[in-house]
Amino acid sequence: MVTPLYGGGWPPQLFADGVRYVLPHYQRNYSWDVDRVSQFLQKLLVAVKTGYEELLAAVPAGGAIPKETLRDWPATQDAENFGFMVLFQDPTEDGLYGVVDGQQRMITLSFILAALRECFLASDAPGDAECAGEMHGVIEQRAQVSRGLDAVPRVTVRGADAPLFRALSLTPGAMQAAVAAVEDGRAAAVASKSQARMVAAQGAVLRALQGEPRGVLRLLASYLHECQCETIVCTEQRTAHKLFGTLNFVGSLQLEPLDRFRSAVIIADEQRLIEQHAVRRKASALEVGSRGALAAVASIQSALEPTWDALEGRHGRKTLSDAILNYIQSRRGLHLVKNVRIDDVHPDLPLLYEEEAGWLLDMAGGGAETFLDDSFTTLLAHYRTITSAGDGTPPPAAGTRQGRTAALLASLRDCYQLPWAPVAAAYLRPRLDHEGVALPGLVPAVDAFLAALDRYVFFLLLTQSKTVGWERLDVVLRDVHAGADPLLTMRLGGGDLRQLREALADPRLGAKQKGVPGSVLRRAEAALRASRAHHGVAAAAPGGAPVNAAAARPGGGHGWTVEHVLPVTVKDGSAWARAVADPAAVRQCLGNLTLLDVGTNSRASNRSFGHKKAEYERREGDRMAALTAEVVSEATWDERVIHRRRDRLIDLLLEPFFDASS
Template sequence: MYPTASLTISELFFGPYLLNIPLFQRPYSWGREQAEQLLDDLMEAAGVCSGGEADQTYFLGAVVLMDAPGAETSKLNPKMTPREFGVIDGQQRLVTLMTLLAVLRDLETDTRRPVGKRVHNMLIAQLGTRFFRTERFRMHLSTRERAVFEDHILLPGSSVQPTYLAAPSLPEATLLEVRDRFKAVLSEMTNTARRTLADFIADSCYIVVIVGNDIDRSHQMFVVLNERGKKLQRNDILKSDILARMSTSDAKWAVGMWDDMSLALGEGFEPFFGHLRTIYGHGRLQIVSGVRQVIRDSGGSEAFFKDVFLPLAKAYVLVRSNGEDVLPHSMQRTLIYLNRLPEADWAPAAIVALKDWKYDPHRAAFLLDEIERLAMLTRLLCAGSGKRVRRFAELIKVMRSGVPIDASHPVLQMSRDEVRGVAFHLKDFHKRNPKVCKLLLMRLGDELAGEMDVVDPDLYTIEHVLPQRPAASSPWRQKFASSEERAQLVESLGNLVLITQQENDRARNASWEDKKQIYAKASSRVPLLAITRDVLGETEWCKEQIEARELRLIELIDKLWRIDLLGQRPGVRPPPLKPVDVEEPTEPLRHLA
């Protein structure tokens, strides 16, 4: 009824399959983080980033294709007559893979190697006979981004060239952002590593292809895979595994505890098992396989449940709840900062830090602070998720070993290159990562104020005091006549404050005096933050004020996270850092709307 085959990427992209995205499909919507995660996973599986042995195969999921109406395809094989198939499910993965392959093709500099030609034949189908040959792109998108996909990604040489579009749509901008991120990561690799990755994707990555031959049946398959029915979740599989091997009395008790943890963690229960697998060093295994290995290593289901599952699940409840009403206030504050961050690569380390916090609260507080430090610094470094996960995996090994650990331990150090990287990225960090830049400003504001305002980050937006695009007749243009200098100062950390979107709209290109009045009129519902209050005492806003404030904020980062960024600036040295004792405030955290 539904012809199915397991195909390598080269078989799918080199065979008789000419792929079209139907009109009813949504535009390309994978973001940079999803695409980067796919690249990290592929690099890890291919062994090109860790130096380890490559996986024999890598499964990329299933795609649903629609054959030509009325076609009676009973079996998929490479000798079928080339024809068009509609992509009903799997568009995002296929478009992302093609973008990745296009960048690998265009970065090839060794003309003696066949990588470029091989990938070219995967992305551009050869049709017709030997005497009358035509070409078409392997995939046709149906929406506005088709031209961008073909002209700036699939076309040979185009993916590594700068692209200037007057007013790109969100899908177009997303495609180009993913392409440029792939280019940035892959250009740092050697030709050999890129060839290894390209060959691994082509020959070792598999996709299950399911084909329907009419739109109704194909769409039904899409609905079943994506919407209808309750999928058997990982925790259901693991629960069955564990309870089946326990005695009746223990199983009854375990069911109650399992359900309690499921209720306490809510949506976090499913991700918890991924964190558990990572804690025990099985991050490369699929989650169920990884947890099963932990069960075996623990000595069986009963020991796993009592000694591993329960303590770690309870610790994760503390992590997700910010330790409210349980942990000392200093630790609650650190968890609030961590939980604001996009992606939870830090969570496994935090779980380990809190597992036995009652027995040594000072060690737990120190470890949480160091986890927050590494989480922020690796984001300021613009490290990908794979690098962050590996960094925390090293820390987890040390934490689980039980050896003494303090601020001088090698696992907590930033290399000189990493410090230089952070210093470089901070020059225009808002452009690189607006969300984390906002969280950085909030964090620095709390340090300026000496207390934490527990507010919703979504209430605030980043405002450039020196406007990004002042009018040609604006006094800002006269004060900052050099366009090059103005561009540099606009993105400076010293030029950024946090205000509401409504205030931002009013302040955008206003004069300095008008901006100050807008900033100062904060409402009781959305209070004025210290990072913005910091600029209100300035009588003017010139280059000197921006640079001086930038130095103050960078010095604050140096003291807060034990890094020497000012030392990267010729002739500028920070004062010596003083050790910070872990304190337990007696007053509760101040919550604001």
Template sequence: MTKTLTAHEQAISKIFSDDYIFTIPGYQRPYSWKVEQASELVEDLLGFMRSSIGELSELPPYFLGSIVLVKAETQPDATVVDGQQRLTTLTLLLSAIRAHAENGMARAGISKMIYDQGDIILNTENHYRLTLRSKDEAFFQDYVQHEGGVEKLVSLNSELSDSQNRLRDNAKFYMKYLSKIGIGEQLRLAQFIATRCYLVAVSTPDLDSAFRIFNVLNSRGLDLSATDILKAEITGKISEKIRPIYTQMWEELEEDLGRDEFNDLFGHIRTVYRKIKPQETLLKEFRVHVKFAKAEQFIDEILKPMAVAFQEIGDSSYTSQQNAEKVNASLTWINKVEFRDWMPPTLTYFVRHRNDFDLILRFVSDMEILVYSMLIRRVGVNDRIDRFSKLTTSIEAGEDLWASKSPLALSPVEQYSTYEALSGPIYDTHSARAVSLILVRLDSLLSGGGAIYSYNTISVEHILPQTPMAKSQWLEWIPEAEKRRALVHRLGNLALLTRRKNSAARNFDFAKKKTAYFTKNGISPFVLTTQVLAAAAWTEEVILARQDVLLSKFEQHYRLQDRKSPSDAMLAAIGG
């Protein structure tokens, strides 16, 4: 009976021998370990080695984990499904030790673990223990595996790819780190790695079996993302002839977005297809619900268009002959909201209509209204996901998004509830972050949309203090405590500052508060605060008049003018 899986605990000297010829396939992500991981490896090795005294042969073994290979049991050729980071970094560390070695035999012994030199007499070529992806293969041979390579690498000033930059950074760290320990300990470290450090090599003769093992190991805590596994699975289904093209396309999309954003994109793609709150892991739900006939189709027709749209939306970088500035202005404000449930339907719409600039502008303008209404009404995550999932379904079905009952449109009840929340004690009912964003958006509307908010700190301040001091001017202007409580947390009594709150300044009299706290050199960058500076007193009448002015801006932008008073039907709908 043919074995489908073998697992052997092997010393590194055996791993880096003629028993294995490791190749990193093109579908693997580039080398990604940074100095943090590289330093942790060598410090753990040295710490373990130093903790034991005596001959190397007497030291307990040090376990480096497992690697997963596609490999026939009787053949040395091994495709690395999991383990490239450790194999690559161990090779780099051994090369750095070799660079410091003064003993020729030591250098030759380390080189033997890295590659076999070709023989001009026997007409044989160099035989490398580890071959990286094609993009980095020659670079790794020249600057890591060959003698003298690491010395050239650390002084290299050329512009490099991300993976090559990480190799250079880690090489610099290792060369500097090793220079601080003695030659004897460097040699002992190489001997310890070769003879007392072990990997479990898990081998299976076919790719599907290797992926299954890879997935099991991943579920138990290896530092792998769902997108790494999906990349391996999806590109692994593409014919070898065109696989490098699609692998490169995948990696370029990931590099353009950045690893974290790329992972987020897959979460949004899952939601586009699943349309409910996640119930299982991203990996499991993606496999079950994201349907495509061929792997190439997924990359061409789903991943690439979604990635392009995701970058335009997230960076507010939409380009078109018309409306781009207005579209990006709305996207900028939507992106400031903490929740991201709005992204799946927006991605869906952009993929279908991005070249119709009038429709895109209309969509993002209404999406901003919907998103900020949800923020203002404090709509919970489950209700948001349900609403945006219905919107995604409506977009996919080609329905009229501007019909009165469209999921994109605010219902009369929602319009009234938005107005009521804005009219009330908003500072008391919303989080500080939400209030700050709502006020900054209001300030931008007052400024005509031209203001830029790039301050390190923006805080919300009450003009009439929450607890004015006895016998203060504030109590003369509004002596009734009940009236003060009714006014203090409303929009009409709030301003914005570019500094942290100062508890000592909150109870300043109005004149001093304006000059010493609300301004810097007599001016404020916020229209909201400039309004306050123009007032001579801060009475109930002033606050209410300002409340009306500010509300009118929101009413106009969010189309709430006809929803100030609830109809009987609306009252019934909201339980009034």
């Protein structure tokens, strides 16, 4: 059951007596860095400091703002909205809410309230001691014997972080010493990234507030009571998790795919343990109390986190997140793309994540710890092979089998606008070893598949909309899963090749969707170099110096940008206007485009052809692209040269397609 509650404070009021919050053990770590915490605090301080200056300007010089005015001011303002939060009610204890979405904001608010308390404790101004007591009462429930309430924190963080959270925020007068001890190295090192972020966040908030006038602090303390949020409260935990998974994918993407998947892995394992326990007792899983479920999750979390933290430290959150999303897409289809409404593609995405988590854990033959130690590291090695999200090691030598595979994957990476990686993952995973290297006897089949996929993705990128491209790649993915020959689906006929030629000859090619012109040019660059090497001709920069092959920057062309030789803007009466009769007809044509270093592009700008060539030579040197070296070799630049160059580049780009169809 879901109860929607919108605006006007919490249900009941945030941090009210008898209301406490617990973080489920499958929640991700505290993840806000100092910049994010500072932004959160500054949004509050900007409003408060503006109000304080206005109130101060209204009193006589040297006078003080009346306490009643400070107290009443927040009610006259449009208070800050902390955003949307998802909770569930603990059925075993009144007033206890589980936090599905809102952990980062709630803990950061606790840091702010605790820092305000410390600032008031350090002041001997009248009333500040009472203010300190009020702030502490907001973040820790006072004992109330008559109501049976113990003195407990309003927010119960994960067990591993609880001692640090108490030292930083819940012990009056101890915050500065706790922060300094960690920062100065006098205390034991923090045990996880989560704890390091907590120390950094609390220290940053304290230092920021210590620099503010006492009146601003008093005003902030009052202002926080007026701030609002919007919530959905579910009567049980599982509904809250599934609901948030849906809201998350449609809305603000507060959790990355990694975090949703991580939650699903633990929940799936938790459910399995609950059911096994219930079978042993010959009872329904529902008879296992929520405390037993939390205990099961806690045991999994304690085993999971060190392994996961180590993976995140080695590979980074983005790589892990993308690997998870790539894996699920490769098993379930390309319709699970980012920034697409879930209702349009898959109404049961949260259930899908749980199913995948259960399958992976079963495949691992053990729990989440086994999965992360073994199965996931192999999965990650495969993902890194496919996307070359490597660790900086040199690529395999050109001409070797591994080198050819790497070159094909590099060419595919240039078509990043279409989600080809799940198709490659589905095909390659059973053909790669644990290190992500193609098995020796399967290398020819792997290369044939990658070459066909490379041609097919490039064709889709140039000739189809994104939606059609996803749909047609989805068909290839289904072929792979069904054991059908995907090469038949990706075979291109004469009509397809005519359509591709027309797309490359489009006079508006340079103005296509972002990234497409660069992808075409980098492919043309690779084709031109391969053609020269095949015919024994070295690509040469002006003056006879060979073009540096290492500067080709394959697989994304980092540092390269698209240059229009004939400028996009041609002034009347300029040398360009005299050389080209109709600039608008050819300026976005493939023949007028080349690749330059970013800095060279900005310097060349709209200068004449002679000045541009000189700038290319001076700035690019032996790093010059072969495409640009050919431009520099031209004596003039007009429609005839542009069209001739366009036709030659199209022939080079289409050569692999005709070879494959012959």
